[in-house]
Amino acid sequence: MREEQVGDExxxxxxxxxxCPAAVAGTGKDPVNAPMIRHWCEALGxxxxxxxxxxxxxxxxxxxxxxxxxxxxxxxxxxxYQELLGLLDAAGCTAVVATDCEQEYLRPLRPGDEVTxxxxxxxxxxxxxxRLGTGYFVTTxxxxxxxxxxxxxxxxxxxxYAPVPRAPLPRRPRPVVNRDNAGFWRGVAEHRLLIQRCxxxxxxxxxxxxxxxxxxxxxxxxVEASGEGTVHSYVVLHHPPFPAFDPPYAVGLIELAxxxxxxxxxxxxxxxxxxxxxxxxxxxQRCDEELTVPVFRAVRR
Ligand SMILES: [Zn+2]
Numbered sequence: 191m192r193e194e195q196v197g198d199e200x201x202x203x204x205x206x207x208x209x210c211p212a213a214v215a216g217t218g219k220d221p222v223n224a225p226m227i228r229h230w231c232e233a234l235g236x237x238x239x240x241x242x243x244x245x246x247x248x249x250x251x252x253x254x255x256x257x258x259x260x261x262x263x264x265x266x267x268x269x270x271y272q273e274l275l276g277l278l279d280a281a282g283c284t285a286v287v288a289t290d291c292e293q294e295y296l297r298p299l300r301p302g303d304e305v306t307x308x309x310x311x312x313x314x315x316x317x318x319x320x321r322l323g324t325g326y327f328v329t330t331x332x333x334x335x336x337x338x339x340x341x342x343x344x345x346x347x348x349x350x351y352a353p354v355p356r357a358p359l360p361r362r363p364r365p366v367v368n369r370d371n372a373g374f375w376r377g378v379a380e381h382r383l384l385i386q387r388c389x390x391x392x393x394x395x396x397x398x399x400x401x402x403x404x405x406x407x408x409x410x411x412x413v414e415a416s417g418e419g420t421v422h423s424y425v426v427l428h429h430p431p432f433p434a435f436d437p438p439y440a441v442g443l444i445e446l447a448x449x450x451x452x453x454x455x456x457x458x459x460x461x462x463x464x465x466x467x468x469x470x471x472x473x474x475q476r477c478d479e480e481l482t483v484p485v486f487r488a489v490r491r
Contacts (some may be wrong), residue, residue, distance in 0.1 A: 200281050200319040204274060204314040204326055211310055212271035212330050218256045222248050226255065245299035252397050253342050254291070256305045256334055271311060274328065277443045278350040285353040287303060303336045307395035312345065325351025336367070362434045362477045371398040375414065381474045383415040383484050385448050396450035399470040417472030419486060440464040444486050452484075457489035 220226065227248050232240050241249055248256075255480075256443045278284075299305070315327035332344040367375050374397070377384035387394045390407035422445040428438045442456040442464065456464045457475070471487035477483060 200352040210270040213309035216307045282352040283350040294343045322353045325352040359432045384412040419444045421468040455485045
């Protein structure tokens with residue numbers, strides 16, 4: 191992470207918000223109460239006896255819970271914080287991540303305590319470049335009171351940043367092309383799916399091989415696949431994630447109308463709707479300037 195102060199005009203503008211109130215005389219939506227404490231402790235697995243019974247206190251780290259506005263927000267909120275965020279959005283810093291929080295406790299909160307609070311924009315950093323992207327850290331400080339007496343302080347820091355665009359997927363792995371299967375890949379380059387056929391016994395075969403599995407003959411010719419097929423079987427790949435692919439995706443064993451099967455991608459249908467027996471039709475997918483592969487598109491009937 192590095193700070194860039196030179197030419198940071200936006201940063202200078204944002205700095206002017208330091209010290210501005212973000213919420214004035216906010217009130218907690220609920221008094222500190224036993225049911226919320228119980229839910230919190232159950233969710234976190236915290237069995238500390240201090241949080242139950244007639245003398246229970248609230249877990250100190252629950253502090254923010256009592257001041258949260260929920261979906262409907264707080265009435266005490268000022269425009270300054272929204273304005274600050276709006277400036278950042280307009281500058282392209284549209285992403286946000288909470289980075290850290292600091293709390294100071296002056297006394298425990300107990301069921302029945304009614305919380306009020308004021309929040310101030312305490313600090314806006316200069317422009318910083320992080321691994322997530324370039325942006326600004328914004329720290330707010332919330333002073334929490336009960337019956338006018340300070341009970342705790344809560345600092346909350348976010349990073350508003352311009353997300354680094356996702357790098358394009360690496361290129362798909364190249365097929366291994368050798369003397370036995372070069373004819374298959376030449377056919378694919380011409381958008382023809384060629385199936386080997388034994389000229390001695392007529393048995394079609396895929397993948398390409400030097401000889402016939404049925405009769406042993408080394409003599410063959412080819413037939414061009416019509417492109418009609420069905421999903422004979424399939425798997426859905428979640429892991430391991432290969433860099434060139436975007437899981438989850440379906441890999442099908444496609445039974446071609448000519449009677450051979452080949453492994454390929456099933457496209458045009460969500461991965462979780464691929465089914466055995468699904469009719470598919472051949473198409474050629476251009477992966478990059480060098481590589482085209484045969485894939486099979488689901489045929490809706
Ligand atoms: Zn044969």
